[in-house]
Amino acid sequence: MGEKIIALTPWRPDPVQPRPTAASLPPGAPRLDRLGRQLHDLRISVTDRCNFRCRYCMPKEVFDQRHAFLPHSALLSFEEITRVAARFVDAGVRKLRLTGGEPLLRKDLECLVAQLAALRTPDGALVDITLTTNGSLLARKAAALKAAGLTRVTVSLDAIDEDVFQAMNDVGFPVAEVLAGIDAAVAVGLGPVKVNMVVKRGSNDDQIVPLARALRERHGPAVVLRFIEYMDVGATNGWNLDEVLPSAQVLERLRSLGPLEPVDRAQPGETAERWRLADGTEIGLISSVTRAFCGDCNRARLSTEGQVYLCLFAHQGHDLRTLLRGGASDADLAAAIDAIWAGRDDRYSALRAQEQAAPGSAADGPTTSGRPRVEMHYIGG
Ligand code: SAM
C-alpha cells in the first residue's frame, strides 16, 4: 500500500512576465519564452507510423487497420524539414532529434540526416543531430546514419526477457534484433548509445535490474541506461497513476548492482537525474511524473505535418506547413518561430503536480484537465 503513494514535487514558477514578441531578434540572440526559458532543442517527427504497438504509446486496438495515418503528401519533405530546422538553429537550437513514430521507417532517412548535418549555428558551429528509435532497423542502418553525420542515437528497449519484451512491443518483435541494433550503433561510433526503458509497474518493472545487468555486461560504459516514468501522454493509453513506478524506487532497485554515485547535469534543461556505477556505466532517471522539470524545459517539437508543439502535452500546434507551402520567405518563417516561442507558457507537468498536491488550487488559472491532447507518436516523443 505504502509503495503506491507517489510524492509529487510541485514547481513554483516566478510570476509570469509577458515579454514582447521576439520577431525582430537577430540570428544568434537568445530567444526566451514567457517563463524565461531559452529555446535549445528541436524534436522532429518524421513519420506517424510505427512497426511496434507499445501499449503505452500506440495500443493496437486503436492503431489498427482502420486507423488513418497521414498520407505522404501531408508529411513535410526533407527539404521542408531542413528549411524549418535552419530557422530554428538561427533562433538558438543546438540539438536536433529525429523521432516519430518510428523514424527509421521513413525512407532514406540518412539523406535527411546529411542535410541537417550541413547546418551551422550563426557562429559557425556544428549542430548535434540525434535519433530516437525502437532499434528494429538499426543494425541495417547504423553505418549509413553515422556516415551521413548522425552524432548519437537513443534506442528504446523495455525488457531483456523475450516474453516481456514481445508483450511490451505487442507485435512479437524479438529482443535479439534490437540488441543487434545497439551493437551496430556502438560499433560504428554512435556511442555512448542511450538505451531508454519506460517502466510500467506490473508490466516490465521486474526487468529493471536484469536489463541493466545485461547491457552493462555487453557494453559497459558504451551504453547509458535511462529509466523513464510512464507518462500520461496522449489520450489512448489508458494511463493510470498506479502503473507509474517512481524513479526513487527504480533507483533503490538499481542499488543491487553496486554503489551508485551522483553525476552533475551536463547541461541546463537536461531531463535525466544521472548516476554512475563503479565501472563508469551511467544510469539516468527521468521522473516526468513525480518531479516536474518544466522550469527549464527548452524543447520545441515539429510534428510530421509541420505543426510546432511547445509541450508534450499540448492540445494544439502552430502551423508552419501552410507558411512553407504558401511561399513564405526565410524571414517570414523566422519571425513566425520567434513569435511562437515568445508566446510559450506551457508547463503541463508542473500544473499537474500543483493540482495533485493541492486539488482545486489551479481553479483560477490554467489547468491540465478537459483538454484533448495529441498522441506522442504524432508529435514526436
Ligand atoms: N519509435 C521510437 C522509439 O520508440 O524510440 C521513437 C518515438 S517514441 C514516441 C519516443 C520515446 O517515447 C520512446 O523512448 C518511448 O519509449 C517513449 N514513450 C512513448 N510513450 C510513452 C509514455 N506513455 N510514457 C513514457 N515514455 C513514452
Ligand code: SF4
Ligand atoms: Fe512505436 Fe516508439 Fe511508440 Fe513504441 S514508443 S509504439 S516503438 S513510436
Ligand code: SF4
Ligand atoms: Fe516540457 Fe511540457 Fe514536459 Fe513540462 S510537461 S517538461 S513544458 S514538455
